[in-house]
Amino acid sequence: MATPFPEESGTVQKKRARPLRAWIVLALAILAGLVAAYLAVQTLKTKxxxxxxxxxARSNQGTIDVVVPTQNLAPGALLSYAVVSKRAVPADTAPADVITPEQFDTYVGHRINIPLTEGKPILRSYLSGKRALADIIAPDKLALTMTVDNVSTLNGLLQPGDKVDILWFYKPPQNDASDDLASKDAVRYLDSGIKVMATGTRTISDDSQSGVSDDPAAGSRPESFSTVTLELSPDQVEKMTLAKRLGELQLVLRPANAQGKEINKVFTIKDILGTHERARRHFTSVSDTIEYIVGGTGGHVARMPNT
Structure with a gap:
């Protein structure tokens, strides 16, 4: 009979557990890695x-706004806000005579000397030296030049852009040949609020381009001139031309912001001497008296009002 195998003597050995301190060290290492990664990402984002x-900042400091056409413009065209816009260009490459938005108002209405390409900065050298008088007249107006004396020019103080009233000196029709004063001079307002476009050869365009805005009595002015150019409607041109032929015209300066007001009053020598008033008082004193004839004698015995 077989004998069973003999049982081996001894004990089973258990695996030793990892100390708690090692787990804490591992956790701290992982946390430190996460913090370091977060800080690295934030540092990169900040940079x-x-x-x-x-x-x-460097880009903003290195550009300026300039005026450019919004379409191709042919020589002879007039500059206006309708055909331009602003565009930022590098300051170091912008020409010295480039027109900026702040300066553009001075060049509105100037003619173009060369073809302009859409989006290309507009230079002062591309434009005419100054606007012609025809370029600054309103489309529905005409320009009329008339000779003036020192009184009408306010001794040279009248300036382009001023508004004036026009007085007309003339001889009224002789309705009563027996009236010695009927053939004398009369004066009336012919027009008011008329714009002065030029004094002599100095125009509004000249003042706009040179930035003239000071008192003409200061410095080297007032200037001497003997003609004034006015901006008028076609009807006003006809009326002014005929009035000039029949009499004399004188300009009267209006305040800068005053509105034109039509005045139809006509003054004659009778108004100055007061003869109209004396005649009216005499006529009233006679017409208000009714004469009664009583007993063959006449006399002003009653004063009754007319009905």
């Missing part, structure tokens, strides 16, 4: 943001 801000 990237600072770099973008520096680029933008």
């Amino acid at each position: 990237e943001r600072d770099a973008i801000e520096r680029i933008l």
Whole structure:
């Protein structure tokens, strides 16, 4: 009979557990790694943001706004706000005579000397030296030049752009040949609020281009001139031309912001001497008296009002 195998003597050995301190060290290492990664990402983002801000700041400091056409413009065309816009260009490449938006108002209405390409900065050298008188007259107006004396020119103080009233000195029709004063001079307002376009050869365009805005009595002015150019409607031109032939015209300066007001009053020598008033009082004193004839004698015995 077989004998069973003999049982081996001894004990089973258990695996030793990892100490708690090792787990704590591992956890701290992982946390430190996460913190380091977070800080690294934030540092990179901050540097990237600072770099973008520096680029933008450098870009803004290196550009200026200039005026460019919004379409191709042919020589002879007039500049206006309808055909231009502004555009930012590098300041170091912009020509010295480029027109900026702040300066453009001075050049509105100037003629173009060369073809202009859409989007290309407009230079002062591309434009005519100054606007012609025909360029600054309103489309529905005409320009009329008339000779004036020192009184009408306010001794040279009248300026382009001023508004004036026009007085007409003339001889009224002789309705009563027996009236010695009927053939004498009369004066009336012919027009009011008329715009002065030029005094002599100095125009509104000249003042706009040179920036003239000071008192003409200061410095080297007032200037001497013997003609004035007015902006008138076609009807006013006809009326002014005929009035000039039949009498004399005198200009009267209006306040800068005053509105034109039609005045139809006609003054004659009778108004100055008061003869109209004396005649009216005499006529009233006679017409208000009714004469009664009583007993063959006449006399002003009653004063009764007319009905």
